[in-house]
Amino acid sequence: MKILVLNAGSSSHKSCLFDLSQGAESAAPQPLWRAALDWTHQQDKVELSASGAGESIQQVLPVADKAAGLEAMVKTLVDGPTQVLESLSAIDAVGHRVVHGGREYIDSVRIDDQVKAAIQRLIPLAPAHNPANLQGIEALEGILGNVPQVAVFDTAFHARMPEAAATYPGPYAWVEQGIRRYGFHGISHQYVAQRAADMVGRNIADLKILTCHLGNGCSLAAVKGGISIDTTMGFTPLDGLMMGSRSGSVDPGILIYLMRQGYSADQLDQLLNKESGLKGLSGQSNDMRSVTEAMEQGNAQAQLAFDTFIHRLRRDMGGMIASLGGLDVVVFTAGIGENSPMVWQQACAPFEFLGLRLKEDLSRAKEDQDIANQDSRVRSLVIHTQEEWAIAQACLSLL
Structure with missing residues (x-):
């Protein structure tokens, strides 16, 4: 199973491709391909870097549109010196880092219209991140068609905290408004905790x-x-x-x-x-x-x-x-x-x-x-x- 992972930010995007044909190993393998987009240095231009098949490229493209930049990045999977796939149809799934899942999402979930609407609705809680995450999802829908996409929420690992740990001591109206402690970096915390357990046996x-x-x-x-x-x-x-x-x-x-x-x-x-x-x-x-x-x-x-x-x-x-x-x-x-x-x-x-x-x-x-x-x-x-x-x-x- 070949899984493309995308971390879409407001001014940079990072992506990699894993081959999980042998299943999910406990230790992280090297990805088949890795790429990044950076819009921070030059106005209306993007810096594209990619590595795969033992080769690497670095380009500056006259692209301001994020979706167009993502399309150029994904193209390096199937074309040029970093090609690792014969066709984009070889991609079995796409995983997205989504910063905020609110109280609705306490686990990863396959993306559909309802999930996209929730990510949109939660933008006020993560105004710098959720819009970019949603934009990345929609861009890859346009590029890859009906390939299954999965949202992995940065807040999800903390969603099972006891209420006393999640609640702020303000008026109870805050609880009703969803003003609570959500926590972040959950993907990292969950990974290193499991890795620690493996290391100590x-x-x-x-x-x-x-x-x-x-x-x-x-x-x-x-x-x-x-x-x-x-x-x-x-x-x-x-x-x-x-x-x-x-x-x-x-x-x-x-x-x-x-x-x-x-x-x-x-x-x-x-x-x-x-x-x-x-x-x-x-x-x-x-x-x-x-x-x-x-x-x-x-x-x-x-x-x-x-x-x-x-x-x-x-x-x-x-x-x-x-x-x-x-x-x-x-x-x-x-x-x-x-x-x-x-x-x-x-x-x-x-x-x-x-x-x-x-x-x-x-x-x-x-x-x-x-x-x-x-x-x-x-x-x-x-x-x-x-x-x-x-x-x-x-x-x-x-x-």
Whole structure:
């Protein structure tokens, strides 16, 4: 079974093709083909990159329309040096990452008119993502015809959280309006939790796992018995941990104060989502690598940004452990989580009282690794998140 996976964003698209003819393996294989579109650098032009059959291409196309860009990208599957298929009819299914499924969708689902209408209706909850996700679905319908398409929702893994964990302590009218904690990064959290269980050789149903997705966007999840019972992101991806350019949780009174100083809703949106976090505090960058380089050169703002990131990470890790009622495994994933031994050390240091001890000699690795000391009671794993593979597996399971 050949499954095309598409992650359609507002200004970039990423896609890959998996061959699952042997079934869904536990470890992610290399895709047959991978491609990306990027509209961010040149006006009314798109940068297309693709790799397949041992070859790669990079092109700049005079294309502003997203559907036309997707058609050009998909064409590299069957034409040119990256050709891996004789015909597009060889594609058996398409899996889409869809950011918001609301309360309706707690599992992956085959896409039909009703599902598309729901994705459209949920745009106010994910205005930067759901429109692009829907556009990608409709574009591939036009390109591939009646090939089955599957929506894999980023919120679905958290949809079974207890009501007490999902509810905000505002007026009950919020509950009735659907204002609740939905959580995000669910595809990643679900994948790394299952991968962690496989690595430690235990049934996920018996484990209490803390998953730490730390990238430009950051979130934690408390996974108990294979189910997310708590997470740090909430009604929007702005809640929770300090991130690359997002503030994470702040006192809502700050926003009331700023509004009385004349800030508009759009200005607050820009401030909290684009000008805060590591970027805002350090004055340097939203990239942890740049922040740590500046910190090591004596930059006081960069030091404050790093220290604040670690403090808030530790505090929320403690909250997730309390929700779990114990801890068997902690997992680090995503850009920072997979590549920063300094963050691993700093994040885990306060939890030695739980029996969590890391190896003294830590380094990045291409493979998933156990970074806990041999005598550690809690295992600590670094796992490369494989969201595209998880989407392909969800398609296979559903279809």
